Amino acid sequence: MQLNPCAKHKLVRDSVRHFAETELAPIAAEIDRTATFPRAVIEKMRPLNYFGLQVPKEFGGAALDSVSSAIIVEELSRVCAAIGLCVTVHNGVAVYPFLKFATSEQKKHYLPKLARGEYIGAFSLTEANAGSDSASVETTAVKTKNEYILNGTKIFVTNGGICDLALIFALTGFEPGKPQSSVFIVESKYAGFLRGELENLCGMRANPVSSLFLEDCCVPEKNLLGKIGDGMKIGLTTLDNGRIGVAAQALGIAQGAFEAAVKYAKERQQFKKPIASLQTIQNYIAEMATEIAAARLLLYRACTLKDEGAPFGCEASMAKLYCSTVASKVTSLAVQIHGGYGYSKEYDVERYFRDAKVTEIYEGTSEIQRMVIARSVLSQLIF
Amino acid sequence: MTKNKQKSIWVFGDYRNYYQNRVTLQLIARAVALAKIINAEVCALIFGYEIDEWIMEYTAHGADRILAIDDPALKSYSTEKYLAIIEALAKERDPEIILIGATDFGREFAPRLAKRLKTGLSADCVGLDITEDGLLLQIAPSFGGNMLAEIVTERHRPQMATVRPGTFKEIPHDYERKAVVERLPLMKGLPKPRVRLIEYERSVEKGHTIENASVIVCGGRGMGNKEKFKKLQELARLLGGDVGATRPVVYAGWAEHGALVGQAGKHIKPKLLFSFGISGAIQHTAGLGEADFIIAVNKNPQATMMKMADVAIAADASDVVNHLIKELKKRIKE
Amino acid sequence: MLNLVVCLKQVPMVTELPWDEESGTLRRDLAAGMMNPACKHALEAALQIKEKFTAKITVITMGPPASEEVLREALALGADEAILVCDRLLAGSDTFATSLVLKEAIKKKCPKFDLILCGAYTADSETAQVGPQLAEELDLPAAAYVEKLEISGKTLRVRRLVDNFRETLEMEFPALVTISMENYKPRYTGMAGLKDAFDEKAVMVLNARALGLTASSIKTKGSRTKVRRVFLRKAQKGNVLLQGAASNVVNEFLDKYQRKIGTVIGKSIEGKKLDDEK
Numbered sequence: 001m002q003l004n005p006c007a008k009h010k011l012v013r014d015s016v017r018h019f020a021e022t023e024l025a026p027i028a029a030e031i032d033r034t035a036t037f038p039r040a041v042i043e044k045m046r047p048l049n050y051f052g053l054q055v056p057k058e059f060g061g062a063a064l065d066s067v068s069s070a071i072i073v074e075e076l077s078r079v080c081a082a083i084g085l086c087v088t089v090h091n092g093v094a095v096y097p098f099l100k101f102a103t104s105e106q107k108k109h110y111l112p113k114l115a116r117g118e119y120i121g122a123f124s125l126t127e128a129n130a131g132s133d134s135a136s137v138e139t140t141a142v143k144t145k146n147e148y149i150l151n152g153t154k155i156f157v158t159n160g161g162i163c164d165l166a167l168i169f170a171l172t173g174f175e176p177g178k179p180q181s182s183v184f185i186v187e188s189k190y191a192g193f194l195r196g197e198l199e200n201l202c203g204m205r206a207n208p209v210s211s212l213f214l215e216d217c218c219v220p221e222k223n224l225l226g227k228i229g230d231g232m233k234i235g236l237t238t239l240d241n242g243r244i245g246v247a248a249q250a251l252g253i254a255q256g257a258f259e260a261a262v263k264y265a266k267e268r269q270q271f272k273k274p275i276a277s278l279q280t281i282q283n284y285i286a287e288m289a290t291e292i293a294a295a296r297l298l299l300y301r302a303c304t305l306k307d308e309g310a311p312f313g314c315e316a317s318m319a320k321l322y323c324s325t326v327a328s329k330v331t332s333l334a335v336q337i338h339g340g341y342g343y344s345k346e347y348d349v350e351r352y353f354r355d356a357k358v359t360e361i362y363e364g365t366s367e368i369q370r371m372v373i374a375r376s377v378l379s380q381l382i383f
Numbered sequence: 384m385t386k387n388k389q390k391s392i393w394v395f396g397d398y399r400n401y402y403q404n405r406v407t408l409q410l411i412a413r414a415v416a417l418a419k420i421i422n423a424e425v426c427a428l429i430f431g432y433e434i435d436e437w438i439m440e441y442t443a444h445g446a447d448r449i450l451a452i453d454d455p456a457l458k459s460y461s462t463e464k465y466l467a468i469i470e471a472l473a474k475e476r477d478p479e480i481i482l483i484g485a486t487d488f489g490r491e492f493a494p495r496l497a498k499r500l501k502t503g504l505s506a507d508c509v510g511l512d513i514t515e516d517g518l519l520l521q522i523a524p525s526f527g528g529n530m531l532a533e534i535v536t537e538r539h540r541p542q543m544a545t546v547r548p549g550t551f552k553e554i555p556h557d558y559e560r561k562a563v564v565e566r567l568p569l570m571k572g573l574p575k576p577r578v579r580l581i582e583y584e585r586s587v588e589k590g591h592t593i594e595n596a597s598v599i600v601c602g603g604r605g606m607g608n609k610e611k612f613k614k615l616q617e618l619a620r621l622l623g624g625d626v627g628a629t630r631p632v633v634y635a636g637w638a639e640h641g642a643l644v645g646q647a648g649k650h651i652k653p654k655l656l657f658s659f660g661i662s663g664a665i666q667h668t669a670g671l672g673e674a675d676f677i678i679a680v681n682k683n684p685q686a687t688m689m690k691m692a693d694v695a696i697a698a699d700a701s702d703v704v705n706h707l708i709k710e711l712k713k714r715i716k717e
Numbered sequence: 718m719l720n721l722v723v724c725l726k727q728v729p730m731v732t733e734l735p736w737d738e739e740s741g742t743l744r745r746d747l748a749a750g751m752m753n754p755a756c757k758h759a760l761e762a763a764l765q766i767k768e769k770f771t772a773k774i775t776v777i778t779m780g781p782p783a784s785e786e787v788l789r790e791a792l793a794l795g796a797d798e799a800i801l802v803c804d805r806l807l808a809g810s811d812t813f814a815t816s817l818v819l820k821e822a823i824k825k826k827c828p829k830f831d832l833i834l835c836g837a838y839t840a841d842s843e844t845a846q847v848g849p850q851l852a853e854e855l856d857l858p859a860a861a862y863v864e865k866l867e868i869s870g871k872t873l874r875v876r877r878l879v880d881n882f883r884e885t886l887e888m889e890f891p892a893l894v895t896i897s898m899e900n901y902k903p904r905y906t907g908m909a910g911l912k913d914a915f916d917e918k919a920v921m922v923l924n925a926r927a928l929g930l931t932a933s934s935i936k937t938k939g940s941r942t943k944v945r946r947v948f949l950r951k952a953q954k955g956n957v958l959l960q961g962a963a964s965n966v967v968n969e970f971l972d973k974y975q976r977k978i979g980t981v982i983g984k985s986i987e988g989k990k991l992d993d994e995k
Contacts, residue, residue: 007786008915011793014751015906022905026635030608049908062908072908267683274685403880463858487879491861494812494846498853503813503941506844525842525947533945577858581874582885592881597981623982640899648898654981666840676977678970684958694957696970702963710967714975714987 052115059111066303077252082206092245094121122163161208181231192217203354250327314376390423406484408553503536598624605660660700663687755836792914816850848895
């Protein structure tokens, strides 16, 4: 594993940073305040291939490695986490399962549209009574002649308000005690696909998170992803990858808040000197810097394993757990360093503070990550 | 060439418009001072058509000798023709130094001339000095103007520099002064220019430019948003000035690229510069080197821009703009 | 097919360039590099030509090994070939030497070029000299500060603004232009070009010897100027700080400086606040 960024990763970072600072920075606070999804910016991101980060070139993607992909999400989130979220959900959990499980027919049909960003994707597992426990979904899919009829309600769907395509987890086996879930490619234009109101959330407010209602939604048979009963497998595989994305997002938020805090600490004068010269503030800054650096290494390690084709689930969970913990801590300290101003919407750190929290919750809560990590450790034979 | 021939400092006569012409006069003045130290003459070059006015002007402002070619073929500026002419003259007369105003034209023309004469050239100098043995010390800005470099051409002659307009003061005219005026015929066999001038007009839209505005109201991201930024226009109107902007603001679409002040944009030299909500990154301050009196407004009194200012106002930039507009409307008497 | 050559330079991101007070030098080593902004505009102009006609874009830079980064960036943006001229012997070259080296590289690797595009000036040294001097080396018709290019057949028409004159010029290929920052706003780097830009074989590296230059020939044909020293420009001012509510500081400011402002704008300004409410 390369510990210093190679020229490619530097250029990836510079390119995205330039885009984010030019296009997202001027609107980030505003779209958060008004909870508006910035379609105009998304239009600019499409031709730049932000929606096909790891899709092979033959399908019109950028075919980038996982570290590059993480850097991209990190840099977008450093400026505007809600857009980072849109991109990482699309690439990490909507497109990724296609790469892993789709038939060549499905790939040929959907990947170019997804890679171009013509279709924005969503991943739809969560229900009122099913979170990380993918086995307990209640949405059902009943086979007719050559279609599946889906019924059920999905909640907290990231990109839900705007997605053109969602991967829907639904029950296809009804043997008592042995629920079998499967995954369906559902386009928003299908009859019976309905969106709920946008959620009114604490952070990431510019992302249109919504419920999805499936009311006798007819899905062609060929839109089954993987095999019947593959739901659990697809869910777990996808979440491993999604966790890398959330970790990258958390890291970007932490980085953004950290930079704002350092800048403020150097500018803000108290007792006739910048507060950065006070030891307490210096301690905060040292801690933030160190933890962000550690989080970054953990994240890139998971990415590197993934690119090498090695198992990376445990490492992805570690990265997600640690990066999100660091994000919450760093954004909180950044508010603290800003004092009263940090609690005001005048300053960006207030937004970072709200955005960070959810990284400890979605794509598996920190508690679930600990469970995954512990299971992996306990299963190792060396102990 | 004889050994004890008269040393000469040449100044290229860039007379096309008033502003350009002042540079030539400023350079003649500096050349006169330098010439004293090395005991040389100051020679002005004028190539054009119906150029008597400039011969008179340059004589009155201190030139000892004029090399003039007055020919209809030189009616408009031509890099290629001038190159051939000066190359021939320089090879024949061997000047010690050639100074050229750092106008757009000068900065395009001088590098080719230096290359053709196989000698060094420093760009856009903001200072010139000379040692007693004739080494020209060329002070040129570096890194966007916050650093200065002292540059010399040790072994090759002539020593060449382009010099930023406004660096030196011209000598007051004296129309009684006399100079040796050599009217030369246009050389035969000049190459036919390969660049054809199709259209040529004095730019109207740039007649008044931000570069020569005496009042400039500059805004940065600290103005808050596009609507608040637009208020600067009203303030600029009240003060009879122009609006400038920093790079982030231009990129955010609050202002046109033409308003960009700094390294990538315009270099300004206003008598009064109002700076609102600008932190003072070097990309911006690089364009402010010649501002006379700076008033900076920023919430943060420690911002670089505030330290550069003559008057620093620690307050919200947009609030101050609104109050200034209100107060000036009350107070200005036509 | 049009053969385009774009000359690029890597410059330090100046905001990050600290000044070492003790030694009186720039800490260049600490600065990250970026593609010089005007060069990026020149590349954009070439990319727009490529979109309109069939064209091949060769990008070239001279500099330390790290300047390969700007070539990779150019490849990611859509350039086809990249040449890095890199040799310790060439360190510290002035514009005279740089234009000579670029000429040798272009003559060796793309002698059949139609148009060379350079940035009008660089952000670090701002000499604006390499473009015109390269034109002189290659004996080309040239135009600096070009805002707009039009090509028909082998004829190039350019529009530009020099010293308040708006000019339209025409010349035949091969030619050289330097591009101003007025138009040709650089596009964003897309994600799709990044992978292939880092193909190992995408950048050709040439040293001085490959260009037929030796230590002694560089000495005689190379740099004409020498930088004797670099120093910090002194710009400290006597600073007046006003603080308080916006309405109060505005009045304080106008009371204090009414005459100065009035003189500059050529109008008289009331010294004291008018109490028009009463």
